[in-house]
Amino acid sequence: xxxxxxxxxxxxxxxxxxxxxxxxxxxxxxxxxxxxxxxxxxxxxxxxxxxxxxxxxxxxxxxxxxxxxxxxxxxxxxxxxxxxxxx
Numbered sequence: 001x002x003x004x005x006x007x008x009x010x011x012x013x014x015x016x017x018x019x020x021x022x023x024x025x026x027x028x029x030x031x032x033x034x035x036x037x038x039x040x041x042x043x044x045x046x047x048x049x050x051x052x053x054x055x056x057x058x059x060x061x062x063x064x065x066x067x068x069x070x071x072x073x074x075x076x077x078x079x080x081x082x083x084x085x086x087x
Contacts, residue, residue: 024086031083035076042072 046069053061 028083028087031086032080033083035078035080035083037076038079039073039076042069042076045069045072 046065050058050065
């Protein structure tokens with residue numbers, strides 16, 4: 001017996017029979033998580049890069065920074081949408 005005593009579960013998890021838990025379900029959730037992470041990291045990188053630029057260079061670099069950040073956001077959302085669609 002453990003030093004904490006016995007632990008009784010308050011509820012038992014029963015999966016939905018129409019959506020059984022499978023390995024593919026794990027990869028679907030993983031795709032959604034990775035896609036959201038890619039989108040957020042790309043957005044954060046674009047914003048922090050723009051703020052870190054010298055104010056005199058900001059005007060000339062707005063297009064490349066926006067396109068790069070937008071690319072990562074679009075790819076991340078596409079991966080997340082693929083994971084949600086497979087589910």
